[in-house]
Amino acid sequence: MKGRSTINRLLSRFLIHFILVTASISILFSLYYLSINSFKTMDEYSGNRFGLPSALNVSNVVKVLTIFNFGIYFKNSLIISGISVFLTVFLGSLAAYAFSKMNFRGRDTIFFALIATMLVSPLILLIPLFVQMRNFHLVNTFTGVILIYTTFNLPLAVYLLTKSFRSIPNSLLDAAKMDGCGSLYIYYKIILPLSKPLLATLSILVLLEVWNELLIALIFLPEEDMYTLMIGIASFQGKYFVDVPLLMSGLFLTTIPMLTVYMFAQRYFIKGLFAGAVKG
Amino acid sequence: MAKKTIFRNISPYLYILPVVLLTIFIKFYPLVDTFYHSFTNWYGTPVYKFVGLENYVEYFSSQTFWQVLSHNIFIIVLGIPLNVILGLILATLLYEKVFAWRYYQSIFFIPTILSIVICGIIWSYFLQLDGIINVILRLIGLGKLTPDWLASSRYSLWAVLMVIVWRDFGFATLLFLAGLLGADPSVFDAARIDGASWFQTLRYITVPRLKGIIEFFVVITTWAYFNCLFNYVYVMTGGGPGYATVVMEYYIYKEGFGFGYMGAACALSVVLFAITLLFASVEIHFMEVEI
Numbered sequence: 001m002k003g004r005s006t007i008n009r010l011l012s013r014f015l016i017h018f019i020l021v022t023a024s025i026s027i028l029f030s031l032y033y034l035s036i037n038s039f040k041t042m043d044e045y046s047g048n049r050f051g052l053p054s055a056l057n058v059s060n061v062v063k064v065l066t067i068f069n070f071g072i073y074f075k076n077s078l079i080i081s082g083i084s085v086f087l088t089v090f091l092g093s094l095a096a097y098a099f100s101k102m103n104f105r106g107r108d109t110i111f112f113a114l115i116a117t118m119l120v121s122p123l124i125l126l127i128p129l130f131v132q133m134r135n136f137h138l139v140n141t142f143t144g145v146i147l148i149y150t151t152f153n154l155p156l157a158v159y160l161l162t163k164s165f166r167s168i169p170n171s172l173l174d175a176a177k178m179d180g181c182g183s184l185y186i187y188y189k190i191i192l193p194l195s196k197p198l199l200a201t202l203s204i205l206v207l208l209e210v211w212n213e214l215l216i217a218l219i220f221l222p223e224e225d226m227y228t229l230m231i232g233i234a235s236f237q238g239k240y241f242v243d244v245p246l247l248m249s250g251l252f253l254t255t256i257p258m259l260t261v262y263m264f265a266q267r268y269f270i271k272g273l274f275a276g277a278v279k280g
Numbered sequence: 281m282a283k284k285t286i287f288r289n290i291s292p293y294l295y296i297l298p299v300v301l302l303t304i305f306i307k308f309y310p311l312v313d314t315f316y317h318s319f320t321n322w323y324g325t326p327v328y329k330f331v332g333l334e335n336y337v338e339y340f341s342s343q344t345f346w347q348v349l350s351h352n353i354f355i356i357v358l359g360i361p362l363n364v365i366l367g368l369i370l371a372t373l374l375y376e377k378v379f380a381w382r383y384y385q386s387i388f389f390i391p392t393i394l395s396i397v398i399c400g401i402i403w404s405y406f407l408q409l410d411g412i413i414n415v416i417l418r419l420i421g422l423g424k425l426t427p428d429w430l431a432s433s434r435y436s437l438w439a440v441l442m443v444i445v446w447r448d449f450g451f452a453t454l455l456f457l458a459g460l461l462g463a464d465p466s467v468f469d470a471a472r473i474d475g476a477s478w479f480q481t482l483r484y485i486t487v488p489r490l491k492g493i494i495e496f497f498v499v500i501t502t503w504a505y506f507n508c509l510f511n512y513v514y515v516m517t518g519g520g521p522g523y524a525t526v527v528m529e530y531y532i533y534k535e536g537f538g539f540g541y542m543g544a545a546c547a548l549s550v551v552l553f554a555i556t557l558l559f560a561s562v563e564i565h566f567m568e569v570e571i
Contacts (some may be wrong), residue, residue: 016373023370024387026446030402050412083488088332091298110296117307119557121507123529124549127542129306130314131324151306154299179561183291211397214511230397234515237401244405251398256535266386268291 034255037248045245070253072225073232080217080228084149088206089199091150092157093165097187097204099158100165101173111162122148122216130219138220145220149210155280157202164198165191170182204265211258229254240263314546322543329557334546345548348531349555355441355527360498364444367452367497372486374413374453374479375460375468388450396447396508400515403443404430409475433521440512440525444505459493460486477554495567500561506556528552 015182037045038061040053064070097109098104122129130139131146137142168191176186217228227235233254240246318335322328339345370388374381391399406412407429416428429439465487471481487494510529517525519534526534532552536545 008558013378018358020373020378020381020384023366023449024384027387027390027450029412030406033324033405034402037429050389058469071515080438091302095296095299098292102292102295104292107292110300114303117303119503119560120307120311120553121531122557123507123510124553125307125310125314126532127324127536127545127549128310128317132310132313154302158299191475206562212397214397214514215533216396230395233401237515238402251401255394255398255460258395259390259394262390 005205018240028137034248034252036062037245038252040245042243042245057245060246061253064246064249064253068108068232068236070222070225070229070232070250073227074228074253074257076142076221076226077211077229080145080149081207083142083155084146084210085203087146087150089203091198092154092202093192093195094187095154095158096161096165097183097191099162101168101170101191102183109156115155115159122152126219127216129132133220140223140226145216148216148220149213153206153209157206159196160198160202164195168194172183200265204261207261208258213243229257294508301352314549317543318547318550320543323540323548324542328543331543335544338544339548339551345531347523348526348528350524351437351527352506352509354437355444355509356502359445359448359505360501363448363452363501364494364497365413366445366449367456367481368486368490368494370449370453371456372482374457384546385454388453390450391447396511397515399443399447400512403446404516405441407439414528422530430517430525431521433524436517436520436525440520443510444512447512448501455493455497458492459490463489495563498569499563502563503556503561506552506559528555 033050036052037049039049039056039058041057041059044053044057067277095114099107106221133139133144133148137143138147173186176190179188212230213228214230214234217231218234221227221231236250237247240250288453294335319329319330319332320328321331321334337435374385409412409426409428413429417426427435430436451485467485468481476484508529509527510533512532513519513525513527513530519526519530528548529552532545532548535541
């Protein structure tokens with residue numbers, strides 16, 4: 001009996017692994033395909049599509065970075081994403097502080113209305129928004145897209161931060177107030193330090209959203225020297241889809257930043273999502 | 281003394297002011313504007329005239345509109361159950377905490393963090409006539425089913441669906457696994473002692489436990505499959521052969537920025553917004569009724 005159940009256990013473990021590996025294969029293969037073909041020449045690729053490259057040919061990667069301006073696109077994405085993330089988290093946390101710890105007329109209504117705007121996607125507003133931005137001379141500027149990204153990510157930020165700030169004990173705040181601290185000081189010295197994990201997770205979530213965004217960037221940054229990495233790779237595909245290794249190099253370079261951030265931030269990220277999901 | 285009181289009463293509003301201002305400026309005003317222009321024949325110029333419900337009538341009586349809408353419904357009706365099933369299966373398997381389960385979870389989640397643009401481009405290569413998918417299909421003897429997937433008017437939407445699910449199942453898995461990990465394990469132990477089969481455990485314990493999370497996933501994914509498919513279509517098919525893979529968002533983009541029918545595109549946007557609201561309300565209603 002004991003022997004039999006051990007074999008059963010081993011078999012079921014094996015089966016589980018088999019299924020999990022099968023599910024992983026398509027993902028891992030995509031990354032593999034991307035990487036190996038970035039380092040081949042077109043001729044080599046035609047003859048050998050799925051095997052390893054015979055030599056590490058970095059010419060395509062270099063070309064993409066320099067001639068094809070991916071260095072510039074990367075810089076643009078970095079600036080736009082960085083500022084958007086900062087603004088979203090900063091303004092969102094200020095608002096969340098007020099929603100969670102202060103009493104004022106209309107608080108719950110405004111909060112609800114803000115969260116409800118999550119239903120509106122940028123696409124629905126795209127045309128009038130474009131005209132409005134144009135009237136304010138914000139088209140083809142970083143400022144325009146940064147404002148748009150921030151606005152669309154704020155509801156989620158405010159929601160998560162308010163939920164989290166509410167759990168900070170009021171006694172801490174009262175003690176500080178009794179010592180004569182102003183509300184901003186409390187925000188800076190108590191609320192923020194206590195919320196570091198959530199702030200980190202939120203930053204990564206917003207970063208992900210903004211970095212990977214295409215439509216808004218496409219419409220509001222029409223000039224090539226303002227392109228983000230996403231626009232760059234999308235238009236790159238349109239022009240150079242014949243030279244596969246070149247395109248793969250572009251994709252490879254575009255993937256690396258996000259994957260790197262993901263590797264490092266994984267622990268925070270997954271823990272953060274777990275916490276949110278479990279508490280419902 | 282009076283100055284301090286006023287400051288204390290005003291300052292909450294100052295904290296929320298930037299957020300409120302931005303939202304009004306970038307969301308509310310354009311929303312009203314969209315709604316207004318949907319009743320005009322605006323072509324993007326300052327000159328246009330009011331045409332009432334003409335845009336709406338034209339779309340509702342056009343075959344293309346319903347065809348496009350059916351594409352979104354197709355993705356939702358097939359994609360969401362697929363994601364939920366895959367997510368449940370994988371989450372329960374990972375919950376067994378076999379060796380390296382955390383690594384598997386990390387791998388599953390990778391497509392979700394990759395931008396849709398990248399996923400789309402990679403898969404448009406895999407789905408070529410001589411791409412890896414067809415190579416595998418031929419190898420296992422399904423040589424007859426190897427079209428140029430994204431260029432086939434019959435199969436392109438299926439291919440797009442597959443890529444969407446490929447990207448989202450990791451997210452579902454993560455959500456469900458989180459739910460399982462947060463729940464009390466003693467029920468599962470009890471089930472195991474009582475000799476429940478894997479499927480029985482799944483059906484009578486796991487799914488009821490995860491009901492809230494599954495419903496949450498269904499609601500947000502429905503929203504996403506009405507409002508976040510643009511990138512897939514733009515990068516993989518440009519609408520597909522003809523209008524085979526045009527979804528509502530892409531239709532709005534095509535009508536507004538492609539043909540310049542801005543007023544009409546606004547009407548489409550309003551319709552999309554209304555449909556999204558409708559589906560969300562219906563789904564949330566069902567969720568409440570269950571409780």
